Amino acid sequence: MKNSPLYKGSLNTIIMKLLEENGRMYGYEITQKVKLITNGELSITEGALYPALHKLEAEGLLDVEVERVDNRMRKYYKLTENGEKETVNRLAELEEFIRNMQTLVNNKPNPDLQF
Amino acid sequence: MMETDKRKVSAEEIERLFRFTRQHFVEHYDLQAELADHLANAIEERWQQHPELSFEDALTAEFKKFGIFGFSDIVEKRQNALTKKYYKLLWGYFKNYLKLPQVFGSIAAVVAVYFLLGLSAYIYSALLFIVMVFSLVRLFKIKKMYHKKTQSTGRRWLLEDIIFSCGGIGPMLYLPMQLNLHLADYYLSEPIRWGLAVFIAVVVLLEYTALYILPHNAQKHLAETYPEYRLLQQ
Numbered sequence: 223m224k225n226s227p228l229y230k231g232s233l234n235t236i237i238m239k240l241l242e243e244n245g246r247m248y249g250y251e252i253t254q255k256v257k258l259i260t261n262g263e264l265s266i267t268e269g270a271l272y273p274a275l276h277k278l279e280a281e282g283l284l285d286v287e288v289e290r291v292d293n294r295m296r297k298y299y300k301l302t303e304n305g306e307k308e309t310v311n312r313l314a315e316l317e318e319f320i321r322n323m324q325t326l327v328n329n330k331p332n333p334d335l336q337f
Numbered sequence: 338m339m340e341t342d343k344r345k346v347s348a349e350e351i352e353r354l355f356r357f358t359r360q361h362f363v364e365h366y367d368l369q370a371e372l373a374d375h376l377a378n379a380i381e382e383r384w385q386q387h388p389e390l391s392f393e394d395a396l397t398a399e400f401k402k403f404g405i406f407g408f409s410d411i412v413e414k415r416q417n418a419l420t421k422k423y424y425k426l427l428w429g430y431f432k433n434y435l436k437l438p439q440v441f442g443s444i445a446a447v448v449a450v451y452f453l454l455g456l457s458a459y460i461y462s463a464l465l466f467i468v469m470v471f472s473l474v475r476l477f478k479i480k481k482m483y484h485k486k487t488q489s490t491g492r493r494w495l496l497e498d499i500i501f502s503c504g505g506i507g508p509m510l511y512l513p514m515q516l517n518l519h520l521a522d523y524y525l526s527e528p529i530r531w532g533l534a535v536f537i538a539v540v541v542l543l544e545y546t547a548l549y550i551l552p553h554n555a556q557k558h559l560a561e562t563y564p565e566y567r568l569l570q571q
Contacts, residue, residue: 249371250378268375269404273414280418280425288564293348294377295370295565 233266233274235316238283238301238309246287246300249275275299283308344384346377350392357396361407366492367563368415372408376400415495419562423499423551426558430546443538450534464537468544475548476503492569496562500555503547 240255241247247255252275253266278284283305287298301309346354354373363369379399384390390398400407434443453460483501487493551558559566 248374248378250375254382267404268402269406269410272371272411273418276411276415276418280422286562286564291374292345292377294346294351294374296374297371297565 229264230270232316233270234278235309235312236266237271237274237278238305239313241284241299241301242306242309246298248296248298278305343381344388346380346392351377353392354396357400358408361400361409363408363412364493365415365495365498366569367494367496367565368408368412370565372411419496419499420504422496422562423504426551427504427543427546430550431543434542443542446538446541447531447534450537451530454530454533461533461537468537468541472544472548479503479548479552494559494563494566497555497559500551500558503551 236256237252240252244255249268249271253268253271256264256266275284279286279299283302284299285302285305287300289296289298351373354376355369357376358369358372363372376396376399379402380392380395383395383398387395404410433439450464453464479501483497
């Protein structure tokens with residue numbers, strides 16, 4: 223992940239969105255997918271990815287499957303039913319955040335946004 | 338490039354990756370397996386660009402991506418996540434004592450302790466002492482049993498470690514004793530007696546769950562958490 227805390231705060235949502243689109247994925251695959259989608263602009267570091275996956279798993283938002291691939295075990299993550307619902311919420315929240323930030327940064331008055 | 342032309346990490350090299358994670362303080366098999374697969378994928382990807390690279394050089398380059406703390410941050414956060422899961426399991430079992438019909442047993446236990454405390458304030462200390470001795474003996478026994486098991490399988494699983502150390506139940510045993518120091522000399526009024534009765538019942542039920550029920554059901558929870566657990570136990 224880029225060092226900016228702006229990206230770090232969205233890591234869980236990015237992971238959940240990818241799993242929603244791809245069904246099930248393993249850790250390395252997620253890092254590669256993010257690189258591919260963003261043309262290498264954004265890369266999730268291993269040190270940030272696994273703690274995020276493990277936390278989401280412990281919270282019951284992700285489920286795991288293990289398969290033997292080549293000569294090793296591969297751990298796949300997928301969304302649980304709760305995880306699917308939560309993905310919708312978090313994506314809506316993120317989109318709203320982006321909209322509000324754009325409004326603030328562009329300094330256009332928005333009657334919905336009051337301090 | 339044809340799929341068959343791709344240089345793959347061999348079984349011996351996978352073993353080396355497991356050893357590598359152990360050397361970098363990843364003690365538990367669940368995380369070792371995940372990191373070994375990650376490193377193997379990354380090394381194979383690197384070989385696509387630089388097929389001449391040795392396994393060790395590719396490994397060193399990939400490990401650097403984990404930053405200066407290596408795997409330690411991942412290990413620490415995994416520990417936190419699974420400890421949280423442990424307490425969720427504990428709470429799940431504890432809630433059963435508040436449901437019908439078990440709740441009658443829980444109420445009966447509270448009432449019994451309340452009447453016992455009416456006999457003498459020292460009963461509180463005596464009850465705690467008995468609970469403490471039983472808990473410590475049981476904790477010692479299950480830890481020994483678990484140690485023997487890990488010695489024979491050579492594998493440790495983080496959640497199993499937490500279950501068999503009872504989520505760090507040690508400090509919990511001292512809490513009621515702290516209260517004991519302040520109470521021993523006082524006359525116990527009605528509300529205090531009820532409060533202490535509830536408190537003792539909660540401590541006993543929590544310890545019973547942590548020391549007996551969770552270790553007894555460990556296999557079930559481990560199989561749910563680690564799909565590979567059952568596979569490797571066979």
